[in-house]
Amino acid sequence: xxxxxxxxxxxxxxxxxxxxxxxxxxxxxxxxxxxxxxxxxxxxxxxxxxxxxxxxxxxxxxxxxxxxxxxxxxxxxxxxxxxxxxxxxxxxxxxxxxxxxxxxxxxxxxxxxxxxxxxxxxxxxxxxxxxxxxxxxxxxxxxxxxxxxxxxx
Amino acid sequence: xxxxxxxxxxxxxxxxxxxxxxxxxxxxxxxxxxxxxxxxxxxxxxxxxxxxxxxxxxxxxxxxxxxxxxxxxxxxxxxxxxxxxxxxxxxxxxxxxxxxxxxxxxxxxxxxxxxxxxxxxxxxxxxxxxxxxxxxxxxxxxxxxxxxxxxxxxxxxxxxxxxxxxxxxxxxxxxxxxxxxxxxxxxxxxxxxxxxxxxxxxxxxxxxxxxxxxxxxxxxxxxxxxxxxxxxxxxxxxxxxxxxxxxxxxxxxxxxxxxxxxxxxxxxxxxxxxxxxxxxxxxxxxxxxxxxxxxxxxxxxxxxxxxxxxxxxxxxxxxxxxxxxxxxxxxxxxxxxxxxxxxxxxxxxxxxxxxxxxxxxxxxxxxxxxxxxxxxxxxxxxxxxxxxxxxxxxxxxxxxxxxxxxxxxxxxxxxxxxxxxxxxxxxxxxxxxxxxxxxxxxxxxxxxxxxxxxxxxxxxxxxxxxxxxxxxxxxxxxxxxxxxxxxxxxxxxxxxxxxxxxxxxxxxxxxxxxxx
Numbered sequence: 001x002x003x004x005x006x007x008x009x010x011x012x013x014x015x016x017x018x019x020x021x022x023x024x025x026x027x028x029x030x031x032x033x034x035x036x037x038x039x040x041x042x043x044x045x046x047x048x049x050x051x052x053x054x055x056x057x058x059x060x061x062x063x064x065x066x067x068x069x070x071x072x073x074x075x076x077x078x079x080x081x082x083x084x085x086x087x088x089x090x091x092x093x094x095x096x097x098x099x100x101x102x103x104x105x106x107x108x109x110x111x112x113x114x115x116x117x118x119x120x121x122x123x124x125x126x127x128x129x130x131x132x133x134x135x136x137x138x139x140x141x142x143x144x145x146x147x148x149x150x151x152x153x
Numbered sequence: 154x155x156x157x158x159x160x161x162x163x164x165x166x167x168x169x170x171x172x173x174x175x176x177x178x179x180x181x182x183x184x185x186x187x188x189x190x191x192x193x194x195x196x197x198x199x200x201x202x203x204x205x206x207x208x209x210x211x212x213x214x215x216x217x218x219x220x221x222x223x224x225x226x227x228x229x230x231x232x233x234x235x236x237x238x239x240x241x242x243x244x245x246x247x248x249x250x251x252x253x254x255x256x257x258x259x260x261x262x263x264x265x266x267x268x269x270x271x272x273x274x275x276x277x278x279x280x281x282x283x284x285x286x287x288x289x290x291x292x293x294x295x296x297x298x299x300x301x302x303x304x305x306x307x308x309x310x311x312x313x314x315x316x317x318x319x320x321x322x323x324x325x326x327x328x329x330x331x332x333x334x335x336x337x338x339x340x341x342x343x344x345x346x347x348x349x350x351x352x353x354x355x356x357x358x359x360x361x362x363x364x365x366x367x368x369x370x371x372x373x374x375x376x377x378x379x380x381x382x383x384x385x386x387x388x389x390x391x392x393x394x395x396x397x398x399x400x401x402x403x404x405x406x407x408x409x410x411x412x413x414x415x416x417x418x419x420x421x422x423x424x425x426x427x428x429x430x431x432x433x434x435x436x437x438x439x440x441x442x443x444x445x446x447x448x449x450x451x452x453x454x455x456x457x458x459x460x461x462x463x464x465x466x467x468x469x470x471x472x473x474x475x476x477x478x479x480x481x482x483x484x485x486x487x488x489x490x491x492x493x494x495x496x497x498x499x500x501x502x503x504x505x506x507x508x509x510x511x512x513x514x515x516x517x518x519x520x521x522x523x524x525x526x527x528x529x530x531x532x533x534x535x536x537x538x539x540x541x542x543x544x545x546x547x548x549x550x551x552x553x554x555x556x557x558x559x560x561x562x563x564x565x566x567x568x569x570x571x572x573x574x575x576x577x578x579x580x581x582x583x584x585x586x587x588x589x590x591x592x593x594x595x596x597x598x599x600x601x602x603x604x605x606x607x608x609x610x611x612x613x614x615x616x617x618x619x620x621x622x623x624x625x626x627x628x629x630x631x632x633x634x635x636x637x638x639x640x641x642x643x644x645x646x647x648x649x650x651x652x653x654x655x656x657x658x659x660x661x662x663x664x665x666x667x668x669x
Contacts, residue, residue: 009586013329016333030345031346032346042607045348048603048607049336049351052336056336059332072323081382092374092577097574099557099567104557108557119550132547144555147209150212150558
């Protein structure tokens with residue numbers, strides 16, 4: 001069962017290689033051909049992408065075989081790690097997508113307050129969390145942008 | 154020969170130009186201080202520090218950008234050994250071998266001496282290695298000028314394959330990382346016939362994926378997600394003070410310093426191995442060569458000096474292939490190359506011709522950064538443990554904000570934040586499942602060059618492809634690369650064996666000590 005679990009990594013890589021192959025083959029041919037034969041094949045814009053996609057697919061299969069032989073082990077999540085990871089990813093994604101739609105100011109303020117509270121909950125008094133959030137906001141919105149001459153606000 | 158001498162002739166004007174600019178000093182000192190803190194805090198390190206600063210460097214004049222970058226690189230490498238000695242935690246992977254003698258020395262109550270040996274050795278390693286590179290580099294660049302498209306393709310290919318096989322524990326994962334990086338680098342309109350490759354129908358990807366954003370995401374955001382998702386409540390207990398620098402010990406170790414410097418330079422020169430291997434390689438050589446080799450691991454200064462000189466010399470040695478061919482020798486130099494591109498230089502065979510005086514500027518800044526580090530290290534080591542105890546839960550969220558601002562500042566498009574998120578997640582998954590990041594970065598950086606070089610070479614020799622393969626220079630490079638591959642595999646094997654041997658010896662010594 002554990003060997004089968006180790007194969008999952010190889011299967012994902014093989015699937016990724018397959019997706020890369022699909023993308024590489026969907027690249028159109030060069031508008032101006034270089035004669036015919038292998039020179040024209042190698043000079044195509046899709047040549048190296050196809051080769052790289054093939055390599056990834058082959059290495060994915062190798063990972064499956066190594067997994068079946070028990071020669072590679074896939075890292076496991078610690079207890080409580082998936083939930084914390086989920087929250088961290090949602091928080092970061094919401095911040096970055098928020099900037100994409102609303103600009104830097106409000107998402108940065110919201111991210112600073114939420115992260116200062118979430119990551120320090122029950123570890124620090126509320127006033128320390130407020131100071132931390134204020135530092136994030138001042139450094140992020142004014143300090144660093146001023147240093148590099150960037151207008152964010 | 155004339156062009157080689159002419160490169161050295163820029164030394165005087167470059168020196169005057171750099172030291173007369175106050176802002177260069179400001180950024181150099183700022184870089185050293187920032188690098189010190191980055192090096193002391195475990196989990197950060199030179200690569201991440203430089204990656205986070207790419208957004209700033211992009212906006213600075215060339216000399217100031219270089220000063221900031223070099224300040225961070227030199228001091229973060231040097232300060233990693235301080236926490237390795239004081240708290241048994243290497244600040245950077247390159248300081249792993251320093252733990253072997255630094256920590257036992259600190260346990261004997263000589264922590265201040267251990268810190269002194271660690272960071273002063275690093276500075277010495279940087280200065281001597283940089284002086285050597287200053288004299289070697291023009292010759293290597295002159296040879297690199299003879300490279301045609303075919304040779305460039307070969308060198309890129311070998312670099313990526315070598316890097317994939319040598320970095321990390323499993324070569325298959327390394328190669329997957331490298332090939333995925335190369336595949337991603339092909340995205341967007343290619344350079345020869347402007348054929349658009351998998352841009353998913355969006356014009357925002359016509360220029361491909363910005364390597365700067367990818368670097369910030371892979372090394373910065375990926376590390377943040379990794380750290381925050383796995384809370385670390387390690388509490389450090391150690392004491393520090395002003396370091397003690399015993400010059401007599403350095404005088405006694407001149408041979409050890411030169412040997413370690415050459416070992417570090419050699420490991421750095423081979424693309425893909427990196428500083429973390431250099432320290433073990435040099436430590437093992439010193440253990441076998443020094444008279445008190447059997448005492449290594451009990452807290453002898455020779456061990457600290459060997460490890461610290463080598464890791465800094467290695468980061469300087471990695472500049473040789475980076476500057477001559479545009480192929481990074483290590484993860485930190487990969488970011489260094491990306492930063493050079495950002496501030497208007499083009500690392501590769503034409504670097505010294507297109508940017509006369511660049512080698513002199515780099516040499517001067519490296520030496521100045523090392524000199525400033527000696528002073529800064531003396532003053533800041535007293536507070537090293539304070540930096541080490543900075544709570545990651547407080548530090549990491551602000552790095553997310555820095556990553557966002559850095560990505561936006563380098564491209565001026567909000568789309569780069571989407572790229573940042575995607576690559577941040579990729580960086581996290583790679584770290585979590587043991588896929589080394591440097592091969593992917595190398596693939597991202599050299600992928601397009603390799604593609605254009607191969608296709609141009611094939612078109613150029615379309616009438617007689619045999620002539621392309623049998624070009625004497627190409628054959629010489631292939632032979633050289635095969636020899637390099639064999640050497641680097643042997644070096645990596647001996648390094649891994651050395652680190653295992655040393656740890657085994659130490660464990661045995663510890664067991665017998667406990668039994669007594």
